[in-house]
Amino acid sequence: xxxxxxxxxxxxxxxxxxxxxxxxxxxxxxxxxxxxxxxxxxxxxxxxxxxxxxxxxxxxxxxxxxxxxxxxxxxxxxxxxxxxxxxxxxxxxxxxxxxxxxxxxxxxxxxxxxxxxxxxxxxxxxxxxxxxxxxxxxxxxxxxxxxxxxxxxxxxxxxxxxxxxxxxxxxxxxxxxxxxxxxxxxxxxxxxxxxxxxxxxxxxxxxxxxxxxxxxxxxxxxxxxxxxxxxxxxxxxxxxxxxxxxxxxxxxxxxxxxxxxxxxxxxxxxxxxxxxxxxxxxxxxxxxxxxxxxxxxxxxxxxxxxxxxxxxxxxxxxxxxxxxxxxxxxxxxxxxxxxxxxxxxxxxxxxxxxxxxxxxxxxxxxxxxxxxxxxxxxxxxxxxxxxxxxxxxxxxxxxxxxxxxxxxxxxxxxxxxxxxxxxxxxxxxxxxxxxxxxxxxxxxxxxxxxxxxxxxxxxxxxxxxxxxxxxxxxxxxxxxxxxx
Numbered sequence: 325x326x327x328x329x330x331x332x333x334x335x336x337x338x339x340x341x342x343x344x345x346x347x348x349x350x351x352x353x354x355x356x357x358x359x360x361x362x363x364x365x366x367x368x369x370x371x372x373x374x375x376x377x378x379x380x381x382x383x384x385x386x387x388x389x390x391x392x393x394x395x396x397x398x399x400x401x402x403x404x405x406x407x408x409x410x411x412x413x414x415x416x417x418x419x420x421x422x423x424x425x426x427x428x429x430x431x432x433x434x435x436x437x438x439x440x441x442x443x444x445x446x447x448x449x450x451x452x453x454x455x456x457x458x459x460x461x462x463x464x465x466x467x468x469x470x471x472x473x474x475x476x477x478x479x480x481x482x483x484x485x486x487x488x489x490x491x492x493x494x495x496x497x498x499x500x501x502x503x504x505x506x507x508x509x510x511x512x513x514x515x516x517x518x519x520x521x522x523x524x525x526x527x528x529x530x531x532x533x534x535x536x537x538x539x540x541x542x543x544x545x546x547x548x549x550x551x552x553x554x555x556x557x558x559x560x561x562x563x564x565x566x567x568x569x570x571x572x573x574x575x576x577x578x579x580x581x582x583x584x585x586x587x588x589x590x591x592x593x594x595x596x597x598x599x600x601x602x603x604x605x606x607x608x609x610x611x612x613x614x615x616x617x618x619x620x621x622x623x624x625x626x627x628x629x630x631x632x633x634x635x636x637x638x639x640x641x642x643x644x645x646x647x648x649x650x651x652x653x654x655x656x657x658x659x660x661x662x663x664x665x666x667x668x669x670x671x672x673x674x675x676x677x678x679x680x681x682x683x684x685x686x687x688x689x690x691x692x693x694x695x696x697x698x699x700x701x702x703x704x705x706x707x708x709x710x711x712x713x714x715x716x717x718x719x720x721x722x723x724x725x726x727x728x729x730x731x732x733x734x735x736x737x738x739x740x741x742x743x744x745x746x747x748x749x750x751x752x753x754x755x756x757x758x759x760x761x762x763x764x765x766x767x768x769x770x771x772x773x774x775x776x777x778x779x780x781x782x783x784x785x786x787x788x789x790x791x792x793x794x795x796x797x798x799x800x801x802x803x804x805x806x807x808x
Contacts, residue, residue, distance in 0.1 A: 328425055332791055334798045336453060341430075341446035345421040345438060350406035351471045353417050354378065357402040357445075361466050364449055377468065377479030384452050384462040393460025396808055397487025397770070398451060400444030400494055401470035401759065405783045407583055408435040410535065412785075429780075431788035439789035440541075440782040441470065444493030447801060459805040463487050470494075470759055471582060473510075473720045477762035485767060489733050489808060491801070492760050492774035496544060496782060498793045501737055502774040504727035504753030505761050506543065508720070509698055510581060511672075511688040511705050515714040517642045519682035523634055524571060527593035530602065531631040532557065534577075536623035539586030539784040542673035542689055543756030546584070546657055547666075551613065551621050553577050553588035554677045558650040560609050560626070561590060565647065568598040568605065571637040572647065575679040581689045582757075583783040584673060593637055603628055638679065645712035646684055650677060653688075653708045658701050661693065661753070668755040670697040672705065684714065691755060693724040725761035725772070727753060733771045733808070740804040741775075744796060749775075775800070 329345075332338040349357040361380045365372035371383040380402075386393060406416035412434040422433040431437055448464040451457065465485055467476030495502050523529075534557045538550050554577040564570040570592040577588025594602055610626035617624065637643075659669040670692035677686045688705050692698035706716040728734075734751065741749045760772045777793035780786070 329423060329430060333795050334450065336450040337443070337446045337794060337798055340449040341442050342423065344442045344445060345423045348417055348419060349403055349438070350416040351403040351469045354402045354468045358466070358468070361449070364452070368453055370452060375479070375481065375484055377476055379468055379476045379480055379484070380466040381485060382452055382464040384464070386461045387458045390458065390460045393808060394488035395461045395463060395486050396459070396805065397463040397465050397485050397490045398448045399465040399467065399490055399492050399759065399763070400448055401441045401467045401476065402445060403469050403471050404438035404440065404442060405436050405471050405580060405583065407580065407784055409785050410587055425791070426788065428791055429788040430791060432785070434785050436783065436785060437787040437789065439779050439787060440496065441494045443779070443789055443794060444776060447493050447798065450798070451802070451805070457802055457805060460808060462805070467759060474722060474757065474759055474762055477759040480763065480766050482766050487767060487770050490760070490763060490767060490770045490772045491733065492758055492772065493776050494758055495754065495774045495776035496779035498776070498778045498790070498797060499747070500750045500752050500775070501734060501741070502754045502758065503731060503734060503751060504693065505725040505758040506691040506693045506755050507695060507698060507722050507724035507761055508689060508691045508757050509702055509718050510720040511690055511702050512717045512719060513686040513709045513714050515646070515684040515712070517639060517682055517684070519636050521637055521639045523593050523637050524595070526595055527571065527633070528596045528599060529573065529591060529593050529631045529633045531629050532560070532590045532592065532606070533587070533627045534560070534625070535587045535627070536625040537586040537621055538781070538786065539584045540781055541756065541783045542582045542584050542675065543691055544754065544782070546671045546673065546755065547668050549620050550584055551617050551624070552655055552674055553585040554650065554674045555655050556613060557588040557590055558647055560606070561592065562647050562651050563605065564592060564594070564602060565643065568594050568602045570594045570602070571640070572643040572679070573634050573637050575677055578674070578676040580783065581675045581687050582673070583675065585675060586784065588677070591631060591634070593633065646679065649708045649712040649714070650674070650686070654701060654704045659697055664752050667752060669693055670701050671755065672701050691757065693753060695723060722757065722762055725758060725764055728771065731771050731773060733773045736807050737773055737775060737800070737804045740800050740807060743803060744799045
């Protein structure tokens with residue numbers, strides 16, 4: 325039973341997390357989660373306030389005698405990424421998450437779990453509710469809509485939080501303490517064309533589905549070399565056009581800007597005489613992908629089926645220009661950090677590609693801890709699509725979080741980690757957008773750090789969180805709060 329999650333240790337953390345799974349809270353729909361936090365604060369007799377954009381701040385007084393300690397702001401975001409397997413009927417705006425225990429992990433059936441960042445939120449609520457803890461003044465800052473544009477952090481006004489120390493609870497690797505993060509910018513491509521070219525006589529229509537890829541977080545998982553469904557389907561289509569006379573009708577791949585695309589679909593027409601050849605090529609291409617991604621992708625599927633013949637196809641010059649642009653466009657890691665070996669400096673994710681009924685659009689999320697490298701990668705995308713005649717716009721840009729090598733909270737949290745685990749954590753930066761990058765501008769005097777338990781495959785239906793790691797990180801957090 326899903327409610328067995330509430331019996332896990334620490335029970336308060338898992339109890340609040342389970343409650344969150346029952347509150348639909350995709351990005352843009354966090355009002356019920358905000359109300360839940362405010363109701364909890366009221367039950368606990370704690371002062372709480374909600375700002376104009378929907379961020380919630382709860383104040384917990386210091387343990388008697390510790391009032392002079394610095395104010396610690398615990399921070400996490402209320403929203404979650406809504407991803408599901410294509411065969412599943414699930415409405416993230418109305419349906420709860422079907423979470424369950426799977427061995428040493430908690431996961432969900434065919435959807436994202438929301439441990440990113442629900443576990444961080446649950447830690448904060450458990451701290452607010454636990455009167456046995458010793459600590460100085462605490463604020464719990466629950467931000468909204470982090471996953472698409474960091475709306476809550478961008479909307480936070482100076483002075484709303486008085487924290488002198490900020491502990492962000494949105495990291496996903498227990499053995500690491502994060503002291504910096506990448507910035508990002510959205511690159512949006514669009515092209516309008518006349519959808520008037522009639523389907524060639526004698527053609528049949530074929531629907532192509534590339535599925536079974538792992539996907540994942542477009543920041544933390546980008547280094548893993550997973551296949552991008554949009555890129556690989558475009559690669560297949562380029563050869564289908566060149567060798568089998570295919571004409572493109574539509575393309576629909578990926579979903580969220582910060583998720584590596586797991587699935588992509590297209591409809592083409594081909595001369596009926598080329599059908600056997602196209603099916604054979606598809607089988608060979610799928611085998612080729614399995615070889616290329618051996619040890620990375622285990623469930624690649626490329627399926628073809630006949631479908632209803634459309635009245636029109638994409639004009640040939642538009643088809644060729646766009647497919648070439650998608651194939652040519654940069655994707656994945658682009659540069660690495662020298663001072664933090666093994667950490668990506670800049671990357672891009674071809675997150676969404678849509679072509680239908682006279683309209684083409686594509687969305688890329690470019691990340692980098694270097695503003696100049698970020699714009700270099702964005703410029704490469706812009707150049708590729710400008711050559712295809714498309715318009716390119718930039719939006720939702722934000723800077724990275726600059727590390728502070730002399731951070732006092734780093735020393736405190738490292739000591740707490742060593743006392744709990746007997747091991748020394750790695751100090752690094754994350755190739756993803758943490759709200760610290762924006763909050764640093766709103767709270768420039770605050771000493772910041774980020775950590776959290778082991779979460780695997782965030783932003784995908786394979787998302788899971790380690791039960792043992794959640795417990796260890798709870799003890800690390802509470803010990804650090806005692807020592808600040």
